[in-house]
Amino acid sequence: DIQMTQSPSSLSASVGDRVIITCRASQSISSYLNWYQQRPGKAPKLLIYDASSLQSGVPSRFSGSGSGTDFTLTISSLQPEDFATYYCQQSHIARTFGQGTKVEIK
Amino acid sequence: EVQLVESGGGLVQPGGSLRLSCAASGFSVSSNYMSWVRQAPGRGLEWVSVIYSGGSTYYADSVKGRFTISRDNSKNTLYLQMNSLRAEDTAVYYCAKMIVGAGYDAFDIWGQGTMVTVSS
Numbered sequence: 001d002i003q004m005t006q007s008p009s010s011l012s013a014s015v016g017d018r019v020i021i022t023c024r025a026s027q028s029i030s031s032y033l034n035w036y037q038q039r040p041g042k043a044p045k046l047l048i049y050d051a052s053s054l055q056s057g058v059p060s061r062f063s064g065s066g067s068g069t070d071f072t073l074t075i076s077s078l079q080p081e082d083f084a085t086y087y088c089q090q091s092h093i094a095r096t097f098g099q100g101t102k103v104e105i106k
Numbered sequence: 107e108v109q110l111v112e113s114g115g116g117l118v119q120p121g122g123s124l125r126l127s128c129a130a131s132g133f134s135v136s137s138n139y140m141s142w143v144r145q146a147p148g149r150g151l152e153w154v155s156v157i158y159s160g161g162s163t164y165y166a167d168s169v170k171g172r173f174t175i176s177r178d179n180s181k182n183t184l185y186l187q188m189n190s191l192r193a194e195d196t197a198v199y200y201c202a203k204m205i206v207g208a209g210y211d212a213f214d215i216w217g218q219g220t221m222v223t224v225s226s
Contacts, residue, residue, distance in 0.1 A: 001167075030209065031209075031210065032209060032210045034210075034212040034213075036151075036213070038151075043200055043216035043217065043218060043219055044143075044151065044200075044213070044216055045216070046212055046213060046214045049205065049207075049210060049212040049214075050207060050210040050212075055214065087150065087151055089151070089153075089212070089213075091210050091211045091212065092209075094153065094164070094166070095141070095153035095156070095211075096153065097150055097151040097152065097153065098150070099150050100150045100151075
């Protein structure tokens with residue numbers, strides 16, 4: 001099984017901050033990495049697919065990069081509605097999610 | 107509007123069975139990859155099962171042999187039959203439509219989820 005490890009598990013940030021979340025796969029997954037946002041009590045929302053492709057309707061302040069085993073999600077300027085939990089997910093072999101990164105208000 | 111609506115969750119005893127339904131609108135279930143993803147209370151997301159447009163099905167090791175994914179094209183509905191339920195199957199179950207590209211896939215449309223509680 002491919003394990004996905006996100007860091008940090010949580011972070012505190014202020015509106016306007018640049019936020020970077022990392023995701024590491026236990027083996028190479030090429031670019032088959034997706035990012036989701038989940039607000040409390042809501043279903044996840046697809047932000048980025050295939051490592052760097054922005055899902056339709058998602059603000060351009062979200063971006064993704066990486067390939068192989070190391071990936072990042074960057075929020076260029078954190079907005080109030082961005083406080084949520086973020087998950088990475090690989091689709092190279094079966095599907096596996098990271099444990100999540102909770103972004104909280106500082 | 108593209109939408110997924112799950113139903114069928116509830117309280118069931120260990121060893122029992124439950125069938126979840128996911129009614130789709132705005133697109134065809136049979137023409138898309140469809141999955142079930144679950145989330146235990148206070149925990150992260152776990153992929154459960156997928157059915158491809160061609161009909162092939164795959165399962166997470168944690169549910170293999172106990173859960174069955176299927177679809178009814180005439181009703182445009184996805185199902186998850188869950189047998190031999192265990193306490194660790196307690197979770198919100200989401201159905202999700204998938205987008206597929208050159209080697210990748212992702213969950214682009216999600217339902218609101220249905221809660222399954224396995225307890226005596």
